[in-house]
Amino acid sequence: MSADDESFHPLGEEWEGELETMLDDTEYDSDLGMEMAKDAMRVTKGELSEAEFHEMYHDDVMEEFGEDNRPTEEAYEEMQAAEEGTVSRMLSKFEGDGEDSRRDAMKKMGAGAAAVGLGAWGTVDDGEPEAAVADTQQQVEEPDGTQWGMTIDLERCDGCLSCVTACQQENQTDQGVNWMYVLAFEDDTTEGGSPAPDVRGGMDGYNMLVRPCQHCTDAPCEKVCPTTARHTREKDGLVLTDYDVCIGCRYCQVACPYGVNYFQWDEPQEATEEEIADQMGVEPGEEGDHMMDERGRWVDSRAPRGVMSKCTMCPTRQDGLMGDDRIGTTACEEACPPDAIQFGDVNDERSDAHQHGEYPSKSRAIIDIVRNVPSPEAIDGILSEDDDLESAIEAFEDDEDDDLDRELVSIMKAIEIVSDREEPPEETNDTILEQEQTVLESVDALEEYVDLESEDVLAELQLGDGSEDDANLRLRQYAGVAGSSFKLLEDIGTNPNVTYIGQNPGPNAEQVDGPVAYDDIGQTDDRKEVLDEGTVGDAGVSL
Template sequence: MSTDDESFHPLGDEWEDELETMLDDTEYDSDLGMEMAQDAMRVTKGELSEAEFHEKHHEAVMEEFGEDERPTKEAYEAAQEEAKGTASRMLDAFDGDGGETRRETMKKMGVGAAAVGMGAFSSTRDGPMESLSAEGGHSETTEHSDTQWGMTIDLERCDGCLTCMTACTQENDLDAGVNWMYVMAWEDELHEGHEEGTDTGVYSSDFNMGSDFNMLVRPCQHCTDAPCEKVCPTTARHTRDKDGLVLTDYDVCIGCRYCQVACPYGVNYFQWDEPHTDYEDIPKAKDRDVDSPDEITHAQYEHGERWVDSRAPRGVMSKCTMCPSMQDGQQGDEKVGTSACETACPPNAIQFGNVKDEKSDPYQHREHPSKSRAVIRLSSEHTDSSGIPSPETIDGTLSSDDDIESALEKFENLDKETLSIMKAVELVSDRTEPGDEENNSILRKEQEVVAAVDAFEQYVDLETDAAITQLQLGDGSERQARFRIQQYTGKPNSFKLLEDVGTNPNVTYLGEQPGPEAEQVEGPTKYEDVGLVDKRQDLLDEETVGGIDGVSL
């Protein structure tokens, strides 16, 4: 390991020490796990090539595990030449033919996964990591795929209700304390936390649709260049070529926990004891809009050949999966391009979809945040029966004799500010058709706003000097329209967590980024208030672990 006093892990010395202690309590080589984690991050930063990384640790991995199923040096070199990513391969390791299974032979000891310090997620560079050449060892797993599932999360819409965490727990049948995502409130020297009895917070405009707390939502980032995948000796942790999801094959994972050490974000979890939900009781696809439950097979639940979804069995690593059963159509075509956390989020803070698709919600929200915020807010607060009337309703209500004032009087819930923002959206819209792809609701809603404005202008001219003045749109230019929208929604910062590590995370955030000295504080909703537990280890410390004979995990 490094002889420097400085920690190699982005989450700091304390986290690194905790991880090393955790490895010391397993049957596996702690030094090897720490060294591989450090070198895996050197690979993502371009300081070490994939081939060099494999060659450096191959003999030690073979000695420790009796196998090294990581792609070989030759495979890496071929992949670099052909610009291909690591292939997701089905293994025949641990086939269970005779002898002990890997779960029967492994020690299941370690420390619980806690919420990490906030300061680790601050930016330490002026900008994103530059693209690295194949020579530097940085290859994109999904370079030839048109799909990369990911998210854009608007932290200033997050109200800290923890509904996303609850939905994730229910969708994946997770035990209490096995949290695949965290919602955290924080404060630092530049951003004060919420004070009781005040309305101060992070907001500088009237957008304030979230809480008065600084928030961070932390699922797995599903990195394009994931260090956790590089250290896995069995390729249980793998990236799917077709859609970039970083998943764990539960049948192949040996629970060595090296992936937990190599993850810069602290999002991996070890299944300590037998899950509370038996395998046979997992809802699977049979309870989700399937006509013939008896026809649903084990293989279908495991998405072909690998078991990568829902809660993990005992002694296995797990983390946020971004709902592969939905992305694979196991829950119906309407669920493709959605996730449990996104669907459940009351303030629409999470936009999930194909981040490579320019028409997708996460792409639109990332690239046009103020406009997308306005569209989301208008659509969330207004329906055909309230604020945004349909073109048909407008045609049946207005006449050529109307002006702005008389027209607004004819719609119960349509006011001047709403009409102003609708017109501003129309002015900045390039009228891109949403198409038929999944998760393009922002463009569809934008199209509805534009259509309503077009219908309104058949009766009331909204581009006269008088109308522009009434709607507070400056000189009526696109620039002034953008400024009006920003008055309404704010102009959020955009960032990715630990971007300097070079992992290419596929989650983008809008809002305030925690600084180097940020600390987690109590949020607006307590875990116990919604039936959640912060850390699994807290439960295990209070309960008998193992059987009545005292056998440890």
């Protein structure tokens, strides 16, 4: 987006124009949709309270749709109660939850300018933020409950588009309805598509961006939906669309900063819900049909004619309706050959998404070596008690089924040094800690025969004195130093639940042809003409 671009939308003026044209094709008020989207983003930025936003548009929404079931209604009702002099009584119920809960309630109500009003700055005479108020802005609430999300390692992405194909096949979406979108880009920091960091599994010469729905904790698309079709699922934070409730007004499409929404103009080209269920040998709505979530709401698979759709992060999987072995997985993650996509509960430190985001070098190393690590049983069968490192490696050279070399031992030992030996979660299919346990068990077995703690052996394994710092350095040498960690358009305040590792696209980033074209895999990139024209503010590339 250029400096003189007057658009409210992060994707720029041209994108905004495209959206307005799309709204003109519906039977609903285009101007109302554009203005609501603009102000919904003001809400996420903290420039407007939810209560004020609801009040601003309530009459217009009622006139246009005959109902106003936006989730901002609760904040509006609380504000009304406060104006009637009951603010103290209402806020008292938050006292037991601490000041953070009290302040959050006041923000939604739009009450108490001294605490959060006027953009939550609380300026003093010299124009500087008051210390007490400024400090509160840095407080972060403790995670509460499950929040599904992803860590996507762009330095491992090879642009194969396997995730795009897997998503399309599992959800039966039409060609061009790419809930998962992968693009290659260049900008003035990577002129000419200069090589990406040398990471195992990555694609040299390309900078990649993988763009599913961000499943924002504070989603502006939800704030503009008059029918509750677009909603955040309470139990796990997934932002979903109820196809039975959606009226196709497309307001969510305009309010989304990331451009992830699709409108189904015609009857889907793929199978109907009955046909999908029949293919799976179940009745529509039964377990396994990949359509209805555990609440009985149609929020998964492709959309019927006249409604909106987007990436769902596979709620029927997360509900166990496709089997317990798929809880904590997505189709795109399963299909990714270089394991660039790590899905999980971002509030759980044991999840794949958290582990890969916080310890990327260790996580990458585990992913790369786990298939080659000899089992404890193999180690017991090959080694003897008087082996040293050299003889142990030689013993494995004579074995046809298992291999062991210095580099593998070095990385296994480095992982063991930095590991907290944390148990993986039992309720979801998180694999990184499970794979780490596999490595640790083999290291423990190996150390029954070989001394891996002596100064000479540690030096031979390039592990210095065996400290965590030396082990982390060895892992970075092997698996690469993770580039920047970022979230797309984080400054807008939507609190996205997708974290990226790798090259952060700059304000001048442009899409270029990737290593694999959509046409090459039988997919359609219907949006490329639009994508080539705009960029994502100062936080990212055309989406």
